[in-house]
Amino acid sequence: MAVRTTSLIRQHGGPNRAGWADATAKWRRCARAGCATLALAGLAALAACTPTPAPAPDATAADLPAGVVVTLQQLRSDAADRTAQVRVANDTDGDLEIARVELRDDWFDGPAVRERDSTITAGRTVDLRIDLPPSACDGEPDAAARESLVVLTLAGGTAYRVAADDPLGFTDRLHEKECLAHDVAAVAGLSWEEFVPSAAGAPAAWRLRIAPAGGDGALRVVEVHPTNLLQFAAGAPAPFAVGLAVDGTAPAASVDVPLWPLRCDPHAVLEDKRGTVFTLGVEIDGTAGLIELPATAEQRGQILAWVARWCGYG
Structure with missing residues (x-):
C-alpha cells in the first residue's frame, strides 16, 4: 500500500506558490537594483557626478565564502520540542560574526528565524538552534516545486542565501x-x-x-x-x-x-x-x-x- 504523499491525500488549491515566489524574487531583485530598465537613462546622465551606491544591507549573495558550509540537522533530543540546528562549519582563517539565521521552506507555515549574535571562530563548527514553525499542510507545493533556503546575515549586514542542505532528510519526514x-x-x-x-x-x-x-x-x-x-x-x-x-x-x-x-x-x-x-x-x-x-x-x-x-x- 502506498505511503502518504501530498498529492495522494488531497488536491491542492490556491495560487502556484513556486511561480509566485519566482515572480516575487524577480521583483525584489529589480527593486534592489533600482529597476535599471526604467532608470537607465537617468542614471547614465548622472553617472559623471553621482558616486556608485553601496550595496543594500539586505542584499543576498548566491554563494557562501569559500570554506563555509551550512547544513540542517535535527538531533534526537530536538524532535519532541520541534527544534532543529543550522550547522555552520567555518573552515576559513577568520571568524564569522552571525547576526541572524533564517530558514525559508515552503513545507513550513512561515520562516524559522533566529536573531542572536553568534561568533564562529576559524576552524570551528557550531549548531545554531532554531524553532520550527508548524508544517504547511494546506496548499503547499509538491516536492518538485518546493523551495528551501537558509539565509545567513553577518554582523555587517551582508547576507548569504543558499539552498538548505538537509542530508538526513528530517524535514521531509517531519512534513x-x-x-x-x-x-x-x-x-x-x-x-x-x-x-x-x-x-x-x-x-x-x-x-x-x-x-x-x-x-x-x-x-x-x-x-x-x-x-x-x-x-x-x-x-x-x-x-x-x-x-x-x-x-x-x-x-x-x-x-x-x-x-x-x-x-x-x-x-x-x-x-x-x-x-x-x-x-x-x-x-x-x-x-x-x-x-x-x-x-x-x-x-x-x-x-x-x-x-x-x-x-x-x-
Whole structure:
C-alpha cells in the first residue's frame, strides 16, 4: 500500500506558490537594483557626478565564502520540542560574526528565524538552534516545486542565501508525518484517556478514544506500536491490533489497550524521553502511514510511576 504523499491525500488549491515566489524574487531583485530598465537613462546622465551606491544591507549573495558550509540537522533530543540546528562549519582563517539565521521552506507555515549574535571562530563548527514553525499542510507545493533556503546575515549586514542542505532528510519526514496527522484529525480526533494501573504481574489498561470530527474521508486505525518502555503482551513486543474503521460522522468509539513494561531496569524510567510516545498505524482514503500519539504530561507521570511500582523499585 502506498505511503502518504501530498498529492495522494488531497488536491491542492490556491495560487502556484513556486511561480509566485519566482515572480516575487524577480521583483525584489529589480527593486534592489533600482529597476535599471526604467532608470537607465537617468542614471547614465548622472553617472559623471553621482558616486556608485553601496550595496543594500539586505542584499543576498548566491554563494557562501569559500570554506563555509551550512547544513540542517535535527538531533534526537530536538524532535519532541520541534527544534532543529543550522550547522555552520567555518573552515576559513577568520571568524564569522552571525547576526541572524533564517530558514525559508515552503513545507513550513512561515520562516524559522533566529536573531542572536553568534561568533564562529576559524576552524570551528557550531549548531545554531532554531524553532520550527508548524508544517504547511494546506496548499503547499509538491516536492518538485518546493523551495528551501537558509539565509545567513553577518554582523555587517551582508547576507548569504543558499539552498538548505538537509542530508538526513528530517524535514521531509517531519512534513510527511505532521501532514498525515493533519489529514487524520480532519476525520477523527485520537486521544488517550483513562489510564488504569495494575499490580505487578498483570497488565494495566489504557483507553484509546476515536471521536469523529465531521470531515470528509475514510479513516482506519490499524494498530498501535510498542515503545522502548512499554509493550502490549508479556514477552511479546509486537503491535496491538485495533482494526477500527470510522468516518467523520460515525459514533465515537474507544478501545482498551493493555500495557506491560517492556523493561524493568531503573534507568529506563529515570532517563525516559519517548517511552510514552506511541506510534499508530493508520489508513486514510486507502493510503497507509504512521502518526504519533503521545501521552499527556500527567499521563506520562502516572505511567512511569506505575512501571516503577510494577518493577519493584517505585
